Amino acid sequence: MSTTSRWWHQPFRTHQTNLREVDAGLDVEQVLDHIQDIGADTWLLNTAGIVSFYPSRLAFQHPSPWLAERPSGDLIGDAVEAAHARGVRVLSRVDFSKVHADLAEQHPDWCFVSATGERQIYNGLWSTCPSAPYYQERSEEILGEILDTYPVDGFFFNWFNFSQRDYSGRNHGPCHCAHCQRRFDERYGRPLPTRADWDDPAYVQWLEYTRETLGDLAGRVRKLITGKNPDTALILAHDPDITFYEANNAVDRPQPLWIYGTGEFLRTSRTAAPDKPVWVNSVMFIDMPYRFVPEQQGHLGLYLAQTIAHGGNPSAYLVGTPDRLPATSFDIVRDVFCFHRDNARFYTDVRSAAEVGVVSSVRSGERYGGPSGVDKVRGEIRGVYRALVESHVPFDIVLDHLLVMDALDSTLRRYKALVLPNVAVLSDDQAEVLDRYVETGGGLVATYDTGGFDAAGAPRPGIALRSLGAATVIDRREAPGAMRSAYLRVTDPGDLPGATEGDLVLLDRAYLYVEPRPDTVCSFGLVPPSRYGPPEKCYWDVETDHPGLLWHRHGSGRTAYIPWPIGGLYDDLGRPEHRDILVHALDEVGGGRQLSTDAPPHVEIVVSTQDDPHRTLVHLINYSGQRGRAFGPPLPIHDIQVELPGVATVAAANSLRRGMPLETSRTAAGAVTFTLPHLDLFDLVVLDHG
Missing domain, CATH: 2.60.40.1180 (Golgi alpha-mannosidase II)
Structure with a gap:
C-alpha cells in the first residue's frame, strides 16, 4: 500500500477519553454518539501499560478490575467493533512510564533510580526507565499482543520520556539505574550527571543521550507496528507516522501565557517534515490537579484555531467519559471540528506559502550561556515570533540542525529572508550555508549573540557569519543591570517608521560592542547607561557612534545585524519601537511584505x-x-x-x-x-x- 493511501494522510479529528480504571464498564455506544456529534472521526482510549482495558494474557499487565462489569470482559474489543461499524477509527493509548509495586519488586532494574539511590514512586506506581528492559523489551510484547488481537488504527504513547519530574513537579534528576550508567559510560566515557546543571557538560550530553535512546526505541516500535500492520499509525514525538503535540495550560504557569505555543510547534514540525501529519491534542481541563474543571472556551478555541490554520489535525482530550464535563464544554470543539470536517478538501495536501523563515536553535539553548542560555534563546525567539505575528508577516520555523540538509535540497531558497533570533551556536558548516544563502540573493536578520559561539558552545574569536556587518565582538555588557537606563539614538529615521532624528529607543539587558566590516552602514547610536535619579541629575554627558543596527551587502543579498536582545525585550516589554525596528529590517533585506x-x-x-x-x-x-x-x-x-x-x-x-x-x-x-x-x-x- 502506498504511503499516501494511509488514513492519516487525510484530515482527521480525534476525541480522547483518557480513562480511569473505574471507567472500564463505560457505554461504548453512548460515547460513540458523543464523538460523532462533535464532528470527530477518531477515538483515542486507554488500552495498556499502567492498566490494561482488555483481558491481557501477559503476566506483567494489570487488567482493570472493572472489566468485570462488561458482559464481554473486554472494553477494547467492544470499542473497536462498535467504532468500526460506524466508520470511526480507534487509537490505542499506551503508557509504559510506570508499573505497579508487584512488578517493581520483581524487576527492580526496570525502574528509575535517582543519583542518591531513591526510587520514583507516585500514588503507589514506580516510574520506569526507557533504558531498561520494560521499555526496551516488554513494551514490544504488549504491542504485539494488542496488534495480534485487535484491528486498532493507531497507537499513542503517553509519557514516552525519561521521568525526571513527577506529577507534582518534583525534579528527581537524571536516572542512575544500572542500564543508564552502563550505556552512558559506553557512549561518553564518563559518569552520569547528578542533577540538571547547564554548566556541566555531562548534563548536556545526558540530554543528547535521552534523545538518542528514545529515538532508537521509537524506531524499533515503529518497525514492529509497521511489520504487523502497515496501516496502523504511530503517534509520537520521536520517529512517528504522526507527530504529536499537547496544547495545555497550568495553574502555576508564569505570566504572560505563551498563547502561540500550538502555532509555534506546527510551524516547526510542518517545515521540518512537510509530508508528516501533525496531531494536536488540546486539553479540555485547566491542569492536571484539576482534571474535572473545564478549560475556558476562548482558550480552547485558540488551540483549535491555530491547529487547523497551520495544517494540523485537531484533537480534544478529557479524563474519564464525556459526562465528566458540562455539555457546554464541547461547544467550541464541535464548532471547529465540524468546520474542519465539512471543509476537509481545503485541509488536504496543504503547505505553507510563507516567504520568511525563522531559525530556531535548540543547540544554542543547551550549549551557550549556562542556565541562562535557555531563557536568552527562548525569549529572543518568542519576541521575534510575536513581532512577526502582530505585524502580519507569514513565516515558518526552521530548526538549525536542518540548515545543512536544507541547503543541499535548496529548501532555503523558498524564503526571501531568514531571521536568526540569538542563534548563538553555529557550526562552520551552518555558517557557510547561511553565508551562501545571502551571497546568492537571500536576506538575513540576526540578533544579539548570533554566530558568536562554535558548535561546542565555545566563544569564537570573531562572528561566524561573514555576511553580517560586524566582524567581531570587541566588548560586551550583559551583567544584571549593566545596560539599565541606556538608549539608542535614532540617526536615520527611515530605520524606525514614524520616528525623527534624535528620538530615543529603550535599551536594556545587554549590548555587544562590535567592529563593523568595511562598507557596513551603521544606524542608531548608543547612549550609554545614564543617571536616572534624582530628576535634577537625569541627563547624560556621553553619546557614542556604537551602532544598534548594521546594514551590510554580501554578494547579491543583504543583512541586518542587531547586536542586542531586541526579541527578548519585545517579549517582556512589548515596546512597539522594538517590533518596528525588527520588522522594518526584515522588510528591507527581504524586498518587501508578502501581504x-x-x-x-x-x-x-x-x-x-x-x-x-x-x-x-x-x-x-x-x-x-x-x-x-x-x-x-x-x-x-x-x-x-x-x-x-x-x-x-x-x-x-x-x-x-x-x-x-x-x-x-x-x-x-x-x-x-x-x-x-x-x-x-x-x-x-x-x-x-x-
Whole structure:
C-alpha cells in the first residue's frame, strides 16, 4: 500500500477519553454518539501499560478490575467493533512510564533510580526507565499482543520520556539505574550527571543521550507496528507516522501565557517534515490537579484555531467519559471540528506559502550561556515570533540542525529572508550555508549573540557569519543591570517608521560592542547607561557612534545585524519601537511584505497553498478575547482589508465561515485585494486561481 493511501494522510479529528480504571464498564455506544456529534472521526482510549482495558494474557499487565462489569470482559474489543461499524477509527493509548509495586519488586532494574539511590514512586506506581528492559523489551510484547488481537488504527504513547519530574513537579534528576550508567559510560566515557546543571557538560550530553535512546526505541516500535500492520499509525514525538503535540495550560504557569505555543510547534514540525501529519491534542481541563474543571472556551478555541490554520489535525482530550464535563464544554470543539470536517478538501495536501523563515536553535539553548542560555534563546525567539505575528508577516520555523540538509535540497531558497533570533551556536558548516544563502540573493536578520559561539558552545574569536556587518565582538555588557537606563539614538529615521532624528529607543539587558566590516552602514547610536535619579541629575554627558543596527551587502543579498536582545525585550516589554525596528529590517533585506492589511495586531494571518486544484488559503485568527489568563469571546472585527502582491489571477474568493463570496480587485501594482466583512474567532478565505 502506498504511503499516501494511509488514513492519516487525510484530515482527521480525534476525541480522547483518557480513562480511569473505574471507567472500564463505560457505554461504548453512548460515547460513540458523543464523538460523532462533535464532528470527530477518531477515538483515542486507554488500552495498556499502567492498566490494561482488555483481558491481557501477559503476566506483567494489570487488567482493570472493572472489566468485570462488561458482559464481554473486554472494553477494547467492544470499542473497536462498535467504532468500526460506524466508520470511526480507534487509537490505542499506551503508557509504559510506570508499573505497579508487584512488578517493581520483581524487576527492580526496570525502574528509575535517582543519583542518591531513591526510587520514583507516585500514588503507589514506580516510574520506569526507557533504558531498561520494560521499555526496551516488554513494551514490544504488549504491542504485539494488542496488534495480534485487535484491528486498532493507531497507537499513542503517553509519557514516552525519561521521568525526571513527577506529577507534582518534583525534579528527581537524571536516572542512575544500572542500564543508564552502563550505556552512558559506553557512549561518553564518563559518569552520569547528578542533577540538571547547564554548566556541566555531562548534563548536556545526558540530554543528547535521552534523545538518542528514545529515538532508537521509537524506531524499533515503529518497525514492529509497521511489520504487523502497515496501516496502523504511530503517534509520537520521536520517529512517528504522526507527530504529536499537547496544547495545555497550568495553574502555576508564569505570566504572560505563551498563547502561540500550538502555532509555534506546527510551524516547526510542518517545515521540518512537510509530508508528516501533525496531531494536536488540546486539553479540555485547566491542569492536571484539576482534571474535572473545564478549560475556558476562548482558550480552547485558540488551540483549535491555530491547529487547523497551520495544517494540523485537531484533537480534544478529557479524563474519564464525556459526562465528566458540562455539555457546554464541547461547544467550541464541535464548532471547529465540524468546520474542519465539512471543509476537509481545503485541509488536504496543504503547505505553507510563507516567504520568511525563522531559525530556531535548540543547540544554542543547551550549549551557550549556562542556565541562562535557555531563557536568552527562548525569549529572543518568542519576541521575534510575536513581532512577526502582530505585524502580519507569514513565516515558518526552521530548526538549525536542518540548515545543512536544507541547503543541499535548496529548501532555503523558498524564503526571501531568514531571521536568526540569538542563534548563538553555529557550526562552520551552518555558517557557510547561511553565508551562501545571502551571497546568492537571500536576506538575513540576526540578533544579539548570533554566530558568536562554535558548535561546542565555545566563544569564537570573531562572528561566524561573514555576511553580517560586524566582524567581531570587541566588548560586551550583559551583567544584571549593566545596560539599565541606556538608549539608542535614532540617526536615520527611515530605520524606525514614524520616528525623527534624535528620538530615543529603550535599551536594556545587554549590548555587544562590535567592529563593523568595511562598507557596513551603521544606524542608531548608543547612549550609554545614564543617571536616572534624582530628576535634577537625569541627563547624560556621553553619546557614542556604537551602532544598534548594521546594514551590510554580501554578494547579491543583504543583512541586518542587531547586536542586542531586541526579541527578548519585545517579549517582556512589548515596546512597539522594538517590533518596528525588527520588522522594518526584515522588510528591507527581504524586498518587501508578502501581504499588507489594516487588521489590528491581535489578528494572526497564515497563508498556505494547494496545488491541485490551485488555491491560496488565508486563515485569520482573532486573539482579542484574551485578557491575561482570562479568555472570553473575541471582539468581532469588521471590514478587514488584505492585499497580496504575489498572488496569481483569482477566479473566485470565498469566506468559508461567513459562507459568502468576496469581491477581489487588483491594485495598480498588481496586488490582489479583498475585504473580509466580519471576523469572530477565525475564518478561512479561499482564493481559487482557476
